Amino acid sequence: MTPLLAFTRLVDRLNERVGNLVYWLLLGSVLISGANAVVRKAFNMSSNAALEIQWYLFAAVFLLGAGYTLLHDAHVRIDVLSSRLSRRKQIWIDVAGIVVFLLPLCGAIIWLSWPIVERAYLTGEMSSNAGGLVRWPVYAMLPLGFALLLLQAVSELIKRLAFLAGQGPDPHPKGAEKTDEELLLEEMRAKHADDRLEIAR
Amino acid sequence: MSRLAMNRPTMALGTLGLLVALAALAMLIGLPGGTGGDTAVVGSAAASEKGWLASNIAPVMFGSLVLFLITGFPVAFSLAACGMFFGLIAVELGLAPAALFQALPLRLFGVMANDTLLAIPFFTFMGLILERSGMAEDLLETVGRVFGPIRGGIALAVVLVGAMLAATTGVVAASVISMGLISLPIMMRYGYNRTVAAGTIMASGTLAQIIPPSLVLIVIADQLGRSVGDMYRAAFIPSFMLVGIYVLFVVVLAFVRPTWVPALPPEARGPREADGASGMRSLGLLAAAAVSIGIAFAVYYEHIVAAVTGNPVQRAPVDETIVMALCAGIGAAWLFALINKMLGLKLLSQIAQQVTFVLIPPLALIFLVLGTIFLGIATPTEGGAMGAIGALAMAIARGRLNMSLTKQALNSTAKLSCFVLFVLVGSSVFSLTFQAIDGPIWVEHLFEALPGGAMGFILAVTSLIFVLGFFLDFFEIAFILLPLLAPVADKLGVDLIWFGVLIAMVLQTSFLTPPFGFALFYLRSVAPAVDYIDKVTRKRISALTTAQIYRGAIPFVILQIIMVAVLIAFPQTVLMGLGKTEAVDVDAVKIDIPQGEEEDGDEASNLFGAPGAAPPGAGPDAPK
Numbered sequence: 071m072t073p074l075l076a077f078t079r080l081v082d083r084l085n086e087r088v089g090n091l092v093y094w095l096l097l098g099s100v101l102i103s104g105a106n107a108v109v110r111k112a113f114n115m116s117s118n119a120a121l122e123i124q125w126y127l128f129a130a131v132f133l134l135g136a137g138y139t140l141l142h143d144a145h146v147r148i149d150v151l152s153s154r155l156s157r158r159k160q161i162w163i164d165v166a167g168i169v170v171f172l173l174p175l176c177g178a179i180i181w182l183s184w185p186i187v188e189r190a191y192l193t194g195e196m197s198s199n200a201g202g203l204v205r206w207p208v209y210a211m212l213p214l215g216f217a218l219l220l221l222q223a224v225s226e227l228i229k230r231l232a233f234l235a236g237q238g239p240d241p242h243p244k245g246a247e248k249t250d251e252e253l254l255l256e257e258m259r260a261k262h263a264d265d266r267l268e269i270a271r
Numbered sequence: 272m273s274r275l276a277m278n279r280p281t282m283a284l285g286t287l288g289l290l291v292a293l294a295a296l297a298m299l300i301g302l303p304g305g306t307g308g309d310t311a312v313v314g315s316a317a318a319s320e321k322g323w324l325a326s327n328i329a330p331v332m333f334g335s336l337v338l339f340l341i342t343g344f345p346v347a348f349s350l351a352a353c354g355m356f357f358g359l360i361a362v363e364l365g366l367a368p369a370a371l372f373q374a375l376p377l378r379l380f381g382v383m384a385n386d387t388l389l390a391i392p393f394f395t396f397m398g399l400i401l402e403r404s405g406m407a408e409d410l411l412e413t414v415g416r417v418f419g420p421i422r423g424g425i426a427l428a429v430v431l432v433g434a435m436l437a438a439t440t441g442v443v444a445a446s447v448i449s450m451g452l453i454s455l456p457i458m459m460r461y462g463y464n465r466t467v468a469a470g471t472i473m474a475s476g477t478l479a480q481i482i483p484p485s486l487v488l489i490v491i492a493d494q495l496g497r498s499v500g501d502m503y504r505a506a507f508i509p510s511f512m513l514v515g516i517y518v519l520f521v522v523v524l525a526f527v528r529p530t531w532v533p534a535l536p537p538e539a540r541g542p543r544e545a546d547g548a549s550g551m552r553s554l555g556l557l558a559a560a561a562v563s564i565g566i567a568f569a570v571y572y573e574h575i576v577a578a579v580t581g582n583p584v585q586r587a588p589v590d591e592t593i594v595m596a597l598c599a600g601i602g603a604a605w606l607f608a609l610i611n612k613m614l615g616l617k618l619l620s621q622i623a624q625q626v627t628f629v630l631i632p633p634l635a636l637i638f639l640v641l642g643t644i645f646l647g648i649a650t651p652t653e654g655g656a657m658g659a660i661g662a663l664a665m666a667i668a669r670g671r672l673n674m675s676l677t678k679q680a681l682n683s684t685a686k687l688s689c690f691v692l693f694v695l696v697g698s699s700v701f702s703l704t705f706q707a708i709d710g711p712i713w714v715e716h717l718f719e720a721l722p723g724g725a726m727g728f729i730l731a732v733t734s735l736i737f738v739l740g741f742f743l744d745f746f747e748i749a750f751i752l753l754p755l756l757a758p759v760a761d762k763l764g765v766d767l768i769w770f771g772v773l774i775a776m777v778l779q780t781s782f783l784t785p786p787f788g789f790a791l792f793y794l795r796s797v798a799p800a801v802d803y804i805d806k807v808t809r810k811r812i813s814a815l816t817t818a819q820i821y822r823g824a825i826p827f828v829i830l831q832i833i834m835v836a837v838l839i840a841f842p843q844t845v846l847m848g849l850g851k852t853e854a855v856d857v858d859a860v861k862i863d864i865p866q867g868e869e870e871d872g873d874e875a876s877n878l879f880g881a882p883g884a885a886p887p888g889a890g891p892d893a894p895k
Binding site for chain 2: 089090092093094096097099100101102103104106107108111121124125128129131132133135136138139140142144145146147148149150151152153155160163164166167170171172174175178179182183186208209211212250251253254255257258259262
């Protein structure tokens with residue numbers, strides 16, 4: 071188990087690093103889009119490259135961030151029923167889901183999209199818009215993002231199996247990560263604590 | 272809406288509700304059984320020669336999806352895996368071409384290149400920055416000071432601030448938390464009826480679902496293949512009407528049950544002027560001046576435009592005039608207050624000064640975002656980006672922006688975008704197969720079995736979405752159900768923009784309905800659960816019980832249902848926002864859409880269905 075767990079630590083660190091890098095691209099996308107709108111209106115100038123870079127950046131964020139999102143267990147679930155199951159049963163469902171759904175899915179998408187990326191690279195395919203950008207870097211996000219997701223899926227699988235075998239901690243204990251609502255609540259509670267001091271016994 | 276991750280108290284009713292939800296889903300799957308299995312076999316005479324699976328693959332696929340989803344495995348992956356799995360089966364059975372999945376990467380590139388979806392991270396980021404910028408607290412404090420001295424004042428302040436927060440932060444949870452922590456203690460301290468206090472806060476919080484720039488409307492517009500700008504403009508009048516009936520409710524209470532919504536006592540009304548006056552007269556004068564300037568601007572707007580541009584006087588569209596007039600009036604008030612402050616003229620009372628400086632930046636932000644989108648100056652994506660930049664500027668101006676907040680907002684936005692876009696990726700894989708096996712025709716046949724034509728469809732769909740809204744995240748409903756429902760609605764002649772606004776309103780009602788509505792859980796998490804001694808009055812105040820929270824929601828749920836009924840009975844309420852004027856055959860809910868609206872291309876250029884829209888009833892499409 072030890073070398074496998076070492077592998078999970080490596081993958082987790084990789085996706086954490088990638089996640090923390092790509093979210094800055096969002097800020098870039100916001101600034102470019104805002105500037106672009108102003109420039110277009112004020113100087114009547116528009117550039118297809120500036121328009122396209124916005125969705126290039128966003129595609130990079132959500133595709134490259136997929137592994138990171140899985141690492142933080144933030145892919146949305148319908149937990150009406152499963153929240154009533156024991157933690158072990160929930161983890162068994164995840165194990166089955168990763169093996170049966172997620173790994174084949176990642177493999178299939180990488181396998182289907184790679185030839186297209188390769189062809190776009192070799193032919194130097196360009197955007198059909200005048201002054202647009204070269205296409206292969208954004209196409210490449212698809213297999214790359216799913217590769218990161220695949221790695222993370224393997225890591226999550228190992229961590230869950232280790233937990234089930236009693237050789238590791240719960241990968242996502244309840245309440246380990248604070249949501250935005252909880253952070254806001256905490257901050258406001260701290261500020262307004264004196265409004266209703268002294269809870270009566 | 273961000274994902275609910277707060278503790279949802281376990282309830283005995285939970286299991287019951289779950290059964291209801293499952294029954295609703297089963298209804299969708301199970302109908303062909305009731306009406307004879309052959310309804311599921313779609314347009315193929317040779318159906319009997321095929322195997323059972325080949326004849327029933329669409330319902331089996333949909334049923335499997337429901338099963339996969341309720342295991343609790345991430346929705347995106349369950350959807351995609353279901354699509355792949357049944358795609359392979361369909362190819363094997365000869366129902367789909369062998370090259371089915373060759374089209375998949377192109378579909379996914381289509382999702383990536385859809386720049387309307389960029390509005391999702393932009394507005395999310397804007398909301399996350401604003402909710403932590405302290406804007407909500409200042410607004411509640413200031414508007415509360417203005418309305419506090421009148422009966423029902425604090426409740427009115429909650430409704431109005433709720434509407435402003437909806438148009439800026441757009442996050443239900445954040446609104447309910449802010450108002451629950453700031454306004455609820457005040458209302459409880461000064462003897463408000465607790466159910467009224469709780470209901471007002473929850474209902475005002477859910478306004479974020481329906482008031483533009485709601486994420487709900489963006490996603491619905493995308494899934495229905497309509498422009499986000501049109502969806503926003505269509506939602507504008509209904510959301511104003513909704514705020515209006517909330518206000519009306521509070522006002523009626525103030526007359527009928529004055530003890531339920533007392534005015535604040537004099538000692539609680541905040542600092543007074545040096546001469547002991549409340550300073551309200553000054554505020555009133557400033558407001559009157561601003562309104563007069565606005566009206567004057569509206570009346571002469573066409574001439575002002577002509578004078579500035581040097582062009583001959585042209586008719587200006589009504590919505591453009593309104594937006595510009597509001598800007599002019601409010602801008603004048605702000606300029607006056609600013610000059611007054613800089614020069615130390617002391618022409619304004621302290622309260623007038625405070626109102627101006629607290630209220631105007633968020634209003635300016637609303638105009639920057641919604642005004643430009645409504646006027647067609649900016650696309651919703653650009654509006655979102657400018658809103659996000661405006662939010663950053665406001666947070667900097669308030670000294671609230673720091674590295675950790677920025678990082679945290681970006682991080683949350685990235686994760687939300689990722690899960691939303693992956694659900695969309697998943698649903699693209701699912702629909703690739705579902706379309707190949709003629710699933711949409713199966714769905715259509717399901718609804719054909721319903722009595723009542725378009726109206727039967729609308730009632731069935733709204734009920735289904737209402738129930739699902741208790742249990743499912745909004746994004747799941749939008750990405751899984753809407754693509755199935757949209758073609759049916761379109762075929763029945765239902766206007767999809769109107770349909771989208773209706774769904775948004777129904778979902779909002781769902782989020783407010785006890786015992787499962789999300790808003791109730793958020794209020795529960797911030798409302799005092801044990802008795803406490805109030806710091807100001809030194810009186811013991813009893814806890815807000817869960818029963819009081821539930822009862823508080825009920826009158827507002829009724830108001831919501833009235834609004835939904837109004838939308839169904841009078842589709843004009845939605846379509847007026849689009850500048851459409853044709854009469855509508857209410858029974859058939861059939862609305863003809865001018866061809867121009869169908870275009871999906873450059874939203875900036877076709878934002879106005881009818882430029883220079885004539886007043887209702889006088890347009891070229893006068894009532895038939």
